[in-house]
Amino acid sequence: MTAPLLAVDRLVCAYRGRDGSTVHAVNDVSLTVQAGETLALVGESGSGKSTLARAVVGLLRPVAGTIRFDGLDLSAIARRELRSLRRRFQIVFQDPFASLNPRLTAGETVGEGLEIHAIGTSGTRAERVAALFSEVGIDPARRADYPHTFSGGERQRLALARALAVDPELLVLDEPVSALDVMVRAEILELLARLQRSRGLACLFIAHDLATVARVAQRIAVMYAGRIVETGPATAILTAPAHPYTMALRSAVPSINAAERPERIILRGASPGPTAVASGCGFATRCWWPERAARCDAERPELRPVGDRAVACHFSRES
C-alpha cells in the first residue's frame, strides 16, 4: 500500500469551556485518506467531526497528535512551506449563504485563490475561471453576478469551483449538502462523484447521516462523542453495521421501499456530546444492546479489528 495522502494520528482537539473546564471535542482520533479516495466521516452534532475538519485544514491547532499531508507534519513545517502546501488541500463548508463573500462577484470568488497563490497571468486566470464555471455546471456568463443572485445549489457549486481553482489533491467537505433540498442534494452529490473521478480527487466528506455518503464514499468512519466507533469499507458498514450506534444510524435512514426499511432503533437519552466521559464507553449511556454490562461503564473499548473493519465495542464480533 502506498503512503496515504492524509494521515491523522492520535489527534486530540480541545476547547476551553466558559467555566474554565476543558472540552475534548476530538479524542485520540486516527484516520487516513489515500490519494483519489473518499472517506466519509459520519456523526451527530457535537460528535467532533467539524472540529476534526478544521484541524485538518489548519484552521484550528490540535492539542496533541499529528496531521501529515503527503508525509509532511503540518505542525512541524515553516509558515511559508505551509502556505504552499495549503494549495494542495481545500475546504468546502456547509452553508453556501455564509461561506461566499457577498461583496465579491462569482468570478472574483472563484478566481481569488488563483491570485493568492499567484497562479497564471490575469488573462489566463479569466480563462481558467470560465473553465471552472463550466466544470461545476454554471454558465460562465454569470461571472459578474453577485452571490445573492444564485440559488443554494448554485452557491455550493461556486464554493466547489473556488476550492478546485488551485487544483487541490484533497477536498475537505464539511456537510456540503446538508443545507440543500433533496433534489439539489442529489445533483451536488452527482457532481462531486464526477469531479472525484475526472480529477482523481481525494475527499474527506463529513456528514451527519449515512444516506448522504452512500453515493460518494469508499470508506466510512463513524464518530461518536469525539471518538471513532466504527470504520471500514462503505458497503460493509451500510449493509451490516457492527457497532450499536452505527446500527441506530443505519436504521434511522428513511426509505421509500418498506421492504428495505429495517426496524427503527430509537436511542434513549441525549448524546454526551464533547463533554466525553472520563472512563468507559462514550455510547454506554444510550446503548440499547442486551449485552451491555458493567464493563462498558468502567473500561473504554479500543478500536479493534472485527472482520473487514475496526469497531470500538467490547461486544462486537464478526457477523
Add this chain to the structure above:
Amino acid sequence: MTFLDVAELRVGFPTRIGWTHPVDGVSLRIGRGETLALVGASGSGKSLTALAIMGLLPRPGRILSGSIRLNGEDLAVAPERRLREVRGRSIGMVFQDPLASLNPVRTIGDQLVETLRAHDTMGAGEAWREAARLLEAVGLPDAAARLHAWPHQLSGGQRQRALIAIALAGRPGLLIADEPTSALDVTIQAEILDLLDQLRRDQGLAMLLITHDLAVAATQADRVAVMQAGQIVESGSVHEVLRHPAHRYTAALLEAVPHLPRGLP
C-alpha cells in the same frame, strides 16, 4: 370523515407587474387520524399553503379564491378574531427550527401555561399540572423538572418535543408539522417522527406533514400530495404514488432519494 378540506386555494402576492400565485389552485383533504404528506422542493408553495390554512400569510399576500373548510367551517373567509381562536385551539403547528420558535427569555413551563390559559379558563395550579402532563406525553425525560428549564438548556430534540407539547396544549384536531425534523440529527429525527405518529394514533389527529423528502413521507404518511410551482401535480395513497409515480416531477423526486444497500435483519 374529512376534517380539513381545502378546495381550489389560490394565494396571491402583488408585484410591480401584476399578481403572482405561489399557491395556485391547491385542493387537499385530511381525515381524522390520517397523515397527509405535502412534498415538494423549496419554493414550491408548500409552506405558504400551510400558512394560508392557519391565516398567517405574510403581507401583502392574501387568499384570492378557494375555501379552507375545517370541520365544516370556511377559514378562508373567517375574520382575524376567529382565526386567532382557531390557531392553537383547532390547529396546532410545529415548525422546522425549534430554537427560533421558542421564546428564549421564558421557561418552557411559562410558555406552555400561557398557551393553556389562552384557550381555557384554567386556574394557574391546574395549568401547571396540565403542562407537566403534556411534557410527559411528548416523552421529555424528567418532565416536571423541565418545566423550569430555559429553551437553551434543552437539546434540539428536546426543544422539538417541548414545541409539540405547546402545539397540543389547545387540544387541536389538526396538527401542521412544517419540516419538523429537518434541523435535527438523524437518530433524533427518527424519535420525533415516531412521537408524531404515536400522537396521531392516540389522539386521532389529522396531520399535515410538510417535507421535501419523499422518504420521510413514505415512512410517515397515509397519503401524499406532490407540489410543484404552486400546484399539486400528483396525489394519492403513499403506496400508489411511490410505486407508480404518474408525474415526471414525482419520478424525479423519487430518483433523488438515496438508495442504501439493503441491511441485514
